[in-house]
Amino acid sequence: MMKLTKNFIILFILKIDKNLLKILNSRNYLVYNKYCIFIFINLIMLKNLNYISLDLETTGLDIKKDEPIQIGIVKFDNNFNILEKYKSYIKPQSNSLDLKNIVKFVTNINVNDLQDAPYIQDILKQISKYFDKNTVIIGHNIMFDINILSKYMDLSFVKTLDTFHLSHSIFHFLPSYSLEIISEILKKEYNIIIDGDYHDALTDSLASYNIFKFFVERFGNLSNKFPILKNCILRSESIYNQIFDIKDDYYVDKSNYFLPGLKKEVAVNSKIINKGPDNTISKSKDGDKFYVGDESFKKVLYDIATTNKKGIICFQNPSKLKIAKTLLSNLGVKNIGYLGNNSIFDKENTNLFLGKDNFNFFEINFLIKYFSQYDKGHGFLDLSLANDFKISNFLQKGIDKKLSDIVLANHYNLFEFIKNKNISDYKIYFFDRDTWYNSLSKYLNKPFDLYFVIYKLEFFIYKYEIKGLDIYELNKFYTKFIIFTGILFKEITKQFIGISKDIVEIDYIKGNIDFYLSNKLFNSLREDLLVISEKLENEDRDCIVDFFDDMDDIFNNICLIKKMMYDENKFYFTFYRTNNLINYQEFMDFFDKNEVVFFSNNTKEGFYSIGGDKSYSNIKLSKQNDKNKIIDNISKHNNIFILCVNKNKSKELFEYLLNNNYNLNYELLFENITGGVGKNIYYSQIKNKKIVVGGFEFLLNLMSSKISFDHIYVYYAPGAFEKQIIKDIHWYTGIL
Numbered sequence: 036m037m038k039l040t041k042n043f044i045i046l047f048i049l050k051i052d053k054n055l056l057k058i059l060n061s062r063n064y065l066v067y068n069k070y071c072i073f074i075f076i077n078l079i080m081l082k083n084l085n086y087i088s089l090d091l092e093t094t095g096l097d098i099k100k101d102e103p104i105q106i107g108i109v110k111f112d113n114n115f116n117i118l119e120k121y122k123s124y125i126k127p128q129s130n131s132l133d134l135k136n137i138v139k140f141v142t143n144i145n146v147n148d149l150q151d152a153p154y155i156q157d158i159l160k161q162i163s164k165y166f167d168k169n170t171v172i173i174g175h176n177i178m179f180d181i182n183i184l185s186k187y188m189d190l191s192f193v194k195t196l197d198t199f200h201l202s203h204s205i206f207h208f209l210p211s212y213s214l215e216i217i218s219e220i221l222k223k224e225y226n227i228i229i230d231g232d233y234h235d236a237l238t239d240s241l242a243s244y245n246i247f248k249f250f251v252e253r254f255g256n257l258s259n260k261f262p263i264l265k266n267c268i269l270r271s272e273s274i275y276n277q278i279f280d281i282k283d284d285y286y287v288d289k290s291n292y293f294l295p296g297l298k299k300e301v302a303v304n305s306k307i308i309n310k311g312p313d314n315t316i317s318k319s320k321d322g323d324k325f326y327v328g329d330e331s332f333k334k335v336l337y338d339i340a341t342t343n344k345k346g347i348i349c350f351q352n353p354s355k356l357k358i359a360k361t362l363l364s365n366l367g368v369k370n371i372g373y374l375g376n377n378s379i380f381d382k383e384n385t386n387l388f389l390g391k392d393n394f395n396f397f398e399i400n401f402l403i404k405y406f407s408q409y410d411k412g413h414g415f416l417d418l419s420l421a422n423d424f425k426i427s428n429f430l431q432k433g434i435d436k437k438l439s440d441i442v443l444a445n446h447y448n449l450f451e452f453i454k455n456k457n458i459s460d461y462k463i464y465f466f467d468r469d470t471w472y473n474s475l476s477k478y479l480n481k482p483f484d485l486y487f488v489i490y491k492l493e494f495f496i497y498k499y500e501i502k503g504l505d506i507y508e509l510n511k512f513y514t515k516f517i518i519f520t521g522i523l524f525k526e527i528t529k530q531f532i533g534i535s536k537d538i539v540e541i542d543y544i545k546g547n548i549d550f551y552l553s554n555k556l557f558n559s560l561r562e563d564l565l566v567i568s569e570k571l572e573n574e575d576r577d578c579i580v581d582f583f584d585d586m587d588d589i590f591n592n593i594c595l596i597k598k599m600m601y602d603e604n605k606f607y608f609t610f611y612r613t614n615n616l617i618n619y620q621e622f623m624d625f626f627d628k629n630e631v632v633f634f635s636n637n638t639k640e641g642f643y644s645i646g647g648d649k650s651y652s653n654i655k656l657s658k659q660n661d662k663n664k665i666i667d668n669i670s671k672h673n674n675i676f677i678l679c680v681n682k683n684k685s686k687e688l689f690e691y692l693l694n695n696n697y698n699l700n701y702e703l704l705f706e707n708i709t710g711g712v713g714k715n716i717y718y719s720q721i722k723n724k725k726i727v728v729g730g731f732e733f734l735l736n737l738m739s740s741k742i743s744f745d746h747i748y749v750y751y752a753p754g755a756f757e758k759q760i761i762k763d764i765h766w767y768t769g770i771l
Contacts (some may be wrong), residue, residue, distance in 0.1 A: 069552035079255035079265075080280040084193065087165050087175040088247065090239035091180045092142045094127055095135065098182045102127040103155060104144055106184075107236030108165055109244045115251075117244070121162065122237040124152035134531070136693055137708060142234045155187045166191045171278055175199050175214040175239065187299050194274045195485070198246040200396075200420070204403040205253045207417040210740075211713030218242045219717070221249060236261065248671070254403060256725045261406045263292070292389035294380055294430075295409055296414060333362050335634075340368050340441055345461045347374075347442045349449050351474050354735035355466060356443055361739070363441065372439030373446040381432035387501050388430060397422035421490075440684065445476040447481075450625075459628035465632050476623050482609035483589055485520045489583045492516060495575050508567050515560060523553035527596055527608050535686035537598045544590040588612070658749045658757070658763055662688060665748050669726065672745040676737070677728045677762065681753040682707065685728050690751075692726065701726045706733045716740050731760050 048369055088109045088160060095101035108121040126149050166172075174180055177197045184190060202217045209216060215231065218723075220228040227245055231238030241640040242351045268275045291348055339346050340363055350356040363371055391398075401423055408416060418424050427545040438458070438643030449463070464475070492513045499506045524547060530539050544550045595611040623631070659665050662684075665677060678686045689705045697703065702722040705713040719742045727737070727744070731752065752760050 038078060047168045079258055081115075081251065082280050083113050083366060084171065084278060085165075085167060085170040086111050086113065087170060088243040089177065089180055089184075089241065090174055091183055092136060092138075092144060092234060092236050093183060094129075094177075098179065098186075101183070102129065104138075104149060104152075105142070105236040106158070106162065107238070107240040108162065109237070109240045110165060111244060114349045115244075115248045118377070120237060120240075123158055123161075125158070126150075126152040126154050126598060128154060136690055136710075138595070139692055140698065140703070140709070143232060159188050163188060164411055166647060169193055170472045171196060173198060174402075175246075177243075192279060192353065196274060196278075198243045198250070200400060201250045202246060203419050205250055205407050206399045207404075207408055207411070207413060209713070210716045212419075213710065213714045214242050214246075216714060216717050217246055219593075219721075221245060225249065253407065255346065257403065257406050257410060264402060264406060266398060267389070267394050267402055269390060271396075271399055272387075273394060273396040273399045275399055276398075282544050291388045293382070294385055294389070294405060296379070297409055297414055316657070333366075336362050337366055339464055342365055342462075342671045344441075345438075345440050346464055347438075347444055347449065347458070347461050348466065349444050349446055350466050352732070352735060353445060353478075354732065354739040356445060357739035358735075359466075359742070360443055362442075368441055372450050374438075374440040374442060374444035379432045380430040384430050384432075384501075388426070391501060398426060398705050401426045425494050425497055428494060429501065447478055450475060450478045453626070457628070462630045462632065463626060464634065475625060475713075480612050482611055483585055484609050485523070486607065489513075489516065489732060495571070495579075498575075499630055500758050501666065506571065508563075508570055512560070512563050512567050515556070515563065519553060519556040519560060522556060524606075524608055525606065526550050528552055528606070530596070539596050540593060541596055542593055544594070545587075547744045554590075557590070564631055603673045651759045655746045656749070657746065657762065658761065662750065662752065663692075665750060666691070669701075674744045674746075675726050676744045676747045677726070678731060678749045679728055679745060680730045680753075681751050684751050697726065700724060704728070706730060712736055716742070731763070734764070 077729060088111075090107045091103045092105040093101045093103050103125045104127060105124050106122070108119075109117060110119040110121075111117045124144070168191055172181065172195045174190050174195075175198045181190060181195065198217075199212055199216075202212050205761070206212070206217060206220060211218070217231055218233070225251065229238060229242050229245060231241070233239065235243075254385060257269075265281050268279065271283060330542050336348070336359060340350060348359060350359065360371060379606050388398075394402075400420075404423070405416065414694050416423075416427065418427055439462070442461070444452070446465070452458070473740060489729075492509070496509055499509065528547070528734070530541065541547075545554060547554070561583060564579065568580070571579070589610050589612060597609050597611065598606050599609055669675060677688065679688065686706055686708060689703065689708055692698065692701075692703055701719060702725040703709060704718055704722075704725055704727045706712065706715060707729075709715065710718075712733060715729070715733075716725070716736055719725060719737055720740060734747070749757060749761060749764075
């Protein structure tokens with residue numbers, strides 16, 4: 036007998052009214068079998084507003100300079116019936132119709148398509164009918180499209196919904212949240228197919244429509260399973276409360292708010308299976324030096340995992356850590372520990388959070404994400420947006436987490452952890468290209484970022500606001516710190532005038548007349564810190580005091596200031612100490628309670644060594660600095676990776692391959708040119724013939740995702756760096 040939940044009504048019908056079926060089908064209520072109809076009652080409906088999904092293709096990504104070249108609009112009602120579709124090419128107003136190669140590549144729009152197209156002013160009357168005071172605009176990164184369109188017309192709408200943010204709530208652990216990837220997931224896993232090519236404005240509008248429709252259906256399902264979701268939305272000012280017609284028939288006892296715990300990993304004391312007889316590491320008695328020789332990465336990890344000693348395996352590089360995780364899992368290590376955030380929530384803080392009188396948009400999205408992952412049986416939370424971390428940090432419970440016998444960590448988390456915890460019973464294995472104390476030196480000299488201080492202050496305000504504490508003085512302090520940061524950055528900008536370099540050395544910001552205003556504000560903030568310290572919890576007070584002590588140290592010494600890109604024409608700055616250099620003995624003193632093994636691919640005196648020059652992969656590897664010779668050999672391969680660390684040379688290669696129609700036979704995937712890392716990794720996984728170009732870190736990302744190539748060409752990796760890259764490729768491709 037089929038077991039049904041309370042959300043289904045069973046109709047045994049011999050003769051079914053076709054009009055009734057049509058209505059029920061339009062609302063996605065029906066599930067059929069041979070004998071009856073199961074009607075799924077979704078308690079979430081859209082309010083009767085004007086819904087459109089919108090997409091623009093443009094000449095570039097600069098809102099001020101670039102123009103639309105195509106528009107697509109899909110109008111639909113609150114039952115997701117599509118009422119109208121609109122699509123038009125748009126002729127740019129600039130004199131030149133030359134499109135960038137990347138625009139032609141991505142959109143398939145060329146000059147001929149635009150030659151006889153109307154100007155934007157000619158279609159404003161046609162598209163203005165889609166916008167009124169009841170319009171809800173849906174799209175992927177929709178504010179970009181709205182900002183572009185707003186240059187030409189006054190847009191009228193009630194709200195916008197960004198499917199980029201919606202996707203983060205219901206799709207988890209994806210390599211990319213681009214419109215194409217989400218659409219591929221919908222097609223692959225849910226058989227929701229969108230006709231047309233991506234980056235066609237109408238196709239992309241339909242994709243956004245489908246994501247929104249899927250989101251509403253998914254949300255309806257979750258809110259039926261977890262009624263507290265509906266209850267929270269009714270207490271919110273978010274757009275969901277404005278567009279969802281919610282009937283809340285569920286009473287929630289405020290004294291018993293909780294989030295169900297995500298399913299945990301297997302127990303810490305799980306055993307390793309398939310223990311091998313030959314254990315190179317356990318045989319070694321040499322405490323000063325450790326030489327493995329020509330052993331594969333898999334063999335070294337196997338030996339570490341099968342010793343009877345607890346071990347922490349560390350990597351500076353996250354992709355190498357991911358490779359190690361995959362290999363250890365394949366070797367039968369059933370519970371691999373990690374140093375980092377825990378997923379255990381504090382009951383009191385959770386109750387405070389869920390008991391709020393009002394929820395904003397990102398808080399509702401976090402709750403949808405949490406219940407979605409719980410519903411799918413995930414063991415830990417996918418925190419993919421900045422605000423996710425803000426909420427999660429508030430909810431997390433401070434615990435002394437028992438470590439597994441085998442633990443993976445990046446160097447930074449290890450250094451942070453070892454400052455406060457005694458892990459003397461663990462042997463520490465350092466991997467990566469960094470040798471000896473370099474990684475610790477980087478940790479001690481990590482950049483100081485004022486935006487991180489701003490984020491922490493925002494978190495404290497958020498935390499105390501939920502707790503109902505007085506935040507007036509903290510808000511004043513936060514506002515003053517924002518002003519201080521702006522003035523300091525303005526004064527620093529003058530130091531870069533007439534300099535082409537991205538780093539300058541500053542002698543003593545404190546007392547420097549060039550930084551008079553920021554010094555004055557900093558001193559004032561120091562005084563204010565005494566006032567707000569009385570209102571902060573001890574841990575939070577210590578955190579802010581540490582930040583200001585760090586700034587004092589930086590401003591009172593020679594420091595390096597690095598210019599960082601914030602936007603195409605905007606910059607911010609990070610600070611580096613120059614007085615925190617350490618030697619090898621100081622590195623070893625940091626781990627005086629632990630036995631330490633530090634691996635390197637370099638076989639030199641004083642280094643712990645691995646790997647030699649032997650290759651453990653079937654991948655052919657060539658060093659080739661001649662672009663033409665690489666191009667001549669492309670037809671011999673199906674899957675090629677060309678390693679190039681110079682973006683200009685990569686762009687030159689892309690232009691050549693595109694202009695000579697290599698994109699007709701191969702998928703062209705260029706790091707930072709044809710998309711972000713995640714998007715390029717995704718397409719590298721699913722495309723049978725591809726030419727992939729990128730840097731060493733990008734290659735490691737591909738390796739950690741088990742993506743193989745017929746041939747790797749090292750095209751441009753200058754100096755000693757090239758030799759190290761080749762050694763690393765030989766060693767780490769043992770996974771493939």
